[in-house]
Amino acid sequence: MTRNRLLAFQVAAVLLFFSPILKAQHIEQLQQGKPTSIRGLSVVDDSIAWISGSKGYIAITTDGGKNWNWQQVKGFEKTDFRDIEAFSDKEAIIMSSGTPALILKTVDGGTNWQVKYRNSDSAYFFDAMDFANKKHGYVLGDPIKNKFVLMDSKDGGETWGLFNDCPAALPGEAAFAASGTCLRVDSSNLIDIVTGGRQSRHLIFIDDKIAPGSWVSFDLKLIHGKSSQGAFSLANGNGTVIVGGDYQKDQLSDSVAEYWYPIDEHSGATSLANKPPSGFQSCVEFISGQTFLSTGTPGSNITTDGGKTWTKIDGASYNVCRKAKHGKLVLLAGANGKIGILRM
Numbered sequence: 258m259t260r261n262r263l264l265a266f267q268v269a270a271v272l273l274f275f276s277p278i279l280k281a282q283h284i285e286q287l288q289q290g291k292p293t294s295i296r297g298l299s300v301v302d303d304s305i306a307w308i309s310g311s312k313g314y315i316a317i318t319t320d321g322g323k324n325w326n327w328q329q330v331k332g333f334e335k336t337d338f339r340d341i342e343a344f345s346d347k348e349a350i351i352m353s354s355g356t357p358a359l360i361l362k363t364v365d366g367g368t369n370w371q372v373k374y375r376n377s378d379s380a381y382f383f384d385a386m387d388f389a390n391k392k393h394g395y396v397l398g399d400p401i402k403n404k405f406v407l408m409d410s411k412d413g414g415e416t417w418g419l420f421n422d423c424p425a426a427l428p429g430e431a432a433f434a435a436s437g438t439c440l441r442v443d444s445s446n447l448i449d450i451v452t453g454g455r456q457s458r459h460l461i462f463i464d465d466k467i468a469p470g471s472w473v474s475f476d477l478k479l480i481h482g483k484s485s486q487g488a489f490s491l492a493n494g495n496g497t498v499i500v501g502g503d504y505q506k507d508q509l510s511d512s513v514a515e516y517w518y519p520i521d522e523h524s525g526a527t528s529l530a531n532k533p534p535s536g537f538q539s540c541v542e543f544i545s546g547q548t549f550l551s552t553g554t555p556g557s558n559i560t561t562d563g564g565k566t567w568t569k570i571d572g573a574s575y576n577v578c579r580k581a582k583h584g585k586l587v588l589l590a591g592a593n594g595k596i597g598i599l600r601m
Contacts, residue, residue: 282599285597287597291316293312295576303583305318311337321598338353348363382398384398391413395407405426408420427458438492438577441493451487460474479513480513485503488515495563496564507553510533531566535556539552547560577590
């Protein structure tokens, strides 16, 4: 057997091995028809999940997405709740985009909501929220006076103040309030931010003995230069995957996904995907191993090799996808109250 024929045989064998796996992965629509665009999604475990959206809508499921209890938060029927962080079927925190900038909290399953932060300054525009643990949370906002707004809370969202070292912003740089995942925080308080607009960068806050309390930044290869372009989301797992594109030209697939790969035990680098997702992606989520799920208005895509190659698994439009913090449940949500579930 010649070398070329042997290589072709090996490639065919790999494709045959992965083909049934990819075919088995699909998205099942659970419901739609609510007058809200959902961008906030927090999956607590295999039973409990919360969503938040425009026109003040909130919903919770306690049976893995089969049934949802919907409400419009009283007094906030015109508010766009772009992100949500939930800890149980009783406790959740929601964040608004627009004016006023708001953070609300419930401890009784959404029966009552209390305003924990309110700022009527129109310069404040919140983009995303994440928590390192139940007590320590962060909210990211667009730049003011050449610095990104970064709020933090150390008491479970009861009180909020400016982070002691907000990252500097370059001219024309901003963050996207598309899925609540342009900001990621891990249990060690390592903070990741991805940006877009005229510039597109990956900002990382390192707080350890090597580099105490310092921001480092990396220029991204994703398409950027316009206010509609750049990085919209990142996910950390076995490596880091960053997605985005141009939401005004959402069918364009060139330079919409980037992945990190190790060079040696001390360093790594990023590269654009060899086979990208099928267009603009507003969210990416780590599933397991080398598998990541991404979604956007042109559909949802999956990679099983850490972001190098992507396969489209669904053509429906979604804004956000999230996996259970404690479990395997993966949900998606989007416009018109649409909710989907990833079947593996």
